[in-house]
Amino acid sequence: DAGVTQSPTHLIKTRGQQVTLRCSPKSGHDTVSWYQQALGQGPQFIFQYYEEEERQRGNFPDRFSGHQFPNYSSELNVNALLLGDSALYLCASSLVSGANTEAFFGQGTRLTVV
Amino acid sequence: AQKITQTQPGMFVQEKEAVTLDCTYDTSDPSYGLFWYKQPSSGEMIFLIYQGSYDQQNATEGRYSLNFQKARKSANLVISASQLGDSAMYFCAMRGGLLGGYNKLIFGAGTRLAVHP
Numbered sequence: 398d399a400g401v402t403q404s405p406t407h408l409i410k411t412r413g414q415q416v417t418l419r420c421s422p423k424s425g426h427d428t429v430s431w432y433q434q435a436l437g438q439g440p441q442f443i444f445q446y447y448e449e450e451e452r453q454r455g456n457f458p459d460r461f462s463g464h465q466f467p468n469y470s471s472e473l474n475v476n477a478l479l480l481g482d483s484a485l486y487l488c489a490s491s492l493v494s495g496a497n498t499e500a501f502f503g504q505g506t507r508l509t510v511v
Numbered sequence: 512a513q514k515i516t517q518t519q520p521g522m523f524v525q526e527k528e529a530v531t532l533d534c535t536y537d538t539s540d541p542s543y544g545l546f547w548y549k550q551p552s553s554g555e556m557i558f559l560i561y562q563g564s565y566d567q568q569n570a571t572e573g574r575y576s577l578n579f580q581k582a583r584k585s586a587n588l589v590i591s592a593s594q595l596g597d598s599a600m601y602f603c604a605m606r607g608g609l610l611g612g613y614n615k616l617i618f619g620a621g622t623r624l625a626v627h628p
Contacts, residue, residue: 430615439604
């Protein structure tokens, strides 16, 4: 049973460019969340997708957008990259439920903006 | 607002000894969940243990146990019989309920644990 998979694992982009990160959830999961983890900090919630719609969003600008496909996989898009967008981007999948739902994380995509 | 506080930036422990990693939280939600994750240098967040706000007993998962003190709003992780492979970053996280939103995990800043032989 494959867990959460993310691609690519590493990425280097130039300031001002756009980037797309991809996530395939754990088999059977229908909800995908994205987190940004800056160096030396805990992950910060970006947004969550369920039934192809954004359910909740954290404090991130509109440059961060996403999409969920009918097979539950998801993409995170970041436009007009800034140096401060350099971080580990984590995808987590879960089943839509209440507070006791465990989230399974992927290995992350390490984005470096130069 | 919901918040997780981990006051220990780094901890070290001798192999085979027990260690406690501290976590305090703040929330107005009557229903919430508390999680501990391990993050090795590879980056993946590995789920360790979960405690629900209405659970009467402290959660245990193998060598991991969660010391849940609801009145003090603390959820400390206890690792027994530490192993060299336990060296990693450890994050405490909370998932809210009706007020905070079921949809997101709020993480603390983490504690880096080093296990010495």
